[in-house]
Amino acid sequence: MNNRPDFLRVPPPPDGFNSSAFEAAALDLFRHQCRDNPVYGRFAGLLGREAAAVERLTDIPFLPIGLFKTERVVTGAFTPEAEFRSSGTTAGGGSRHFIKLLSDYRESFSEAFRLGYGDPAAWCILALLPSYLERSGSSLVFMTEELLRMSGHPSGGFFLHDHERLHLRLQQMEGQGQQTLLLGVTYALLDFAETHAMQLRHTVVMETGGMKGRRREVTREEVHEILRGRLGLGQVHSEYGMTELLSQAYARRDGRFRAPPWMRVLVRAEDDPLSVTGPVPGRVVTGPINVIDLANRYSCAFIATDDLGRLHPDGTFEVVGRIDNSDIRGCSLLGV
Numbered sequence: 001m002n003n004r005p006d007f008l009r010v011p012p013p014p015d016g017f018n019s020s021a022f023e024a025a026a027l028d029l030f031r032h033q034c035r036d037n038p039v040y041g042r043f044a045g046l047l048g049r050e051a052a053a054v055e056r057l058t059d060i061p062f063l064p065i066g067l068f069k070t071e072r073v074v075t076g077a078f079t080p081e082a083e084f085r086s087s088g089t090t091a092g093g094g095s096r097h098f099i100k101l102l103s104d105y106r107e108s109f110s111e112a113f114r115l116g117y118g119d120p121a122a123w124c125i126l127a128l129l130p131s132y133l134e135r136s137g138s139s140l141v142f143m144t145e146e147l148l149r150m151s152g153h154p155s156g157g158f159f160l161h162d163h164e165r166l167h168l169r170l171q172q173m174e175g176q177g178q179q180t181l182l183l184g185v186t187y188a189l190l191d192f193a194e195t196h197a198m199q200l201r202h203t204v205v206m207e208t209g210g211m212k213g214r215r216r217e218v219t220r221e222e223v224h225e226i227l228r229g230r231l232g233l234g235q236v237h238s239e240y241g242m243t244e245l246l247s248q249a250y251a252r253r254d255g256r257f258r259a260p261p262w263m264r265v266l267v268r269a270e271d272d273p274l275s276v277t278g279p280v281p282g283r284v285v286t287g288p289i290n291v292i293d294l295a296n297r298y299s300c301a302f303i304a305t306d307d308l309g310r311l312h313p314d315g316t317f318e319v320v321g322r323i324d325n326s327d328i329r330g331c332s333l334l335g336v
Contacts (some may be wrong), residue, residue, distance in 0.1 A: 004107060005103075026060065074299055084137055087138075115260055120151045144158070174198075184207060186223055237250065240257045245263075279312065288304065291303045
């Protein structure tokens with residue numbers, strides 16, 4: 001266990017968010033990336049937020065996520081083991097995330113999954129991710145392939161557009177009482193549920209991705225209501241992740257995501273991107289989402305996303321839409 005990356009050694013915060021260990025690790029990584037990440041260093045300098053000027057978590061500058069489309073955002077010089085690409089819908093194309101160590105990504109997503117759902121070997125994993133499988137460089141496909149390998153269940157796998165085979169497989173797993181995870185891009189899950197209504201008692205349905213321009217945009221609440229009704233579910237789970245991050249947060253109920261110990265979500269003021277806040281006792285804070293992901297040690301750990309969120313006092317968060325005129329893509333299409 002001693003060769004595990006440092007970010008996995010950050011202990012869970014005692015109150016759900018605040019942690020001196022996390023803040024110390026984040027500030028240390030911030031100073032390192034200011035020095036060794038040319039894009040981030042220039043950005044911090046232009047804002048007057050160089051390493052010596054920052055002493056608190058909320059003073060750290062967050063790199064606009066759009067720069068992953070136009071710049072090579074890397075910390076240090078290296079030959080990447082992989083390059084993940086987003087499915088950007090604008091003329092400028094998608095983001096590129098250069099991965100120095102695929103082991104960092106494996107460690108991050110496997111540990112986050114275990115924290116939320118236990119040992120992957122206890123699950124049969126079924127994946128309905130057509131828009132991701134139909135292009136190269138998807139970090140979600142890579143993650144799912146690895147989780148399938150860790151699961152080892154002979155009935156697990158990808159189903160692309162084969163809804164009838166998926167329906168039969170779900171019936172089979174339900175009949176065996178097998179704990180099953182159906183991970184799907186949102187529009188594909190809705191397409192499946194429209195034609196294959198069923199009662200799922202042993203299956204967790206997890207949506208990720210969005211509509212990808214395939215269906216009318218609806219709110220996450222509407223999506224969950226449809227899936228609950230058609231598939232006989234008490235709750236629909238969600239995954240929050242993106243090409244530019246090596247970590248994921250999961251929502252097990254009510255659309256409220258909980259991040260792993262090495263990841264934090266904050267919000268910024270819409271009219272002042274340098275005004276950043278964490279959870280506020282007794283009050284839900286709304287604004288564009290900023291993410292600190294300590295697993296991004298070889299790219300940039302401090303990302304200003306285009307998602308709008310609600311940050312709860314316990315550090316959980318909801319995704320409620322997109323910033324006006326931002327590129328609609330990825331797992332956060334479900335606006336209000």
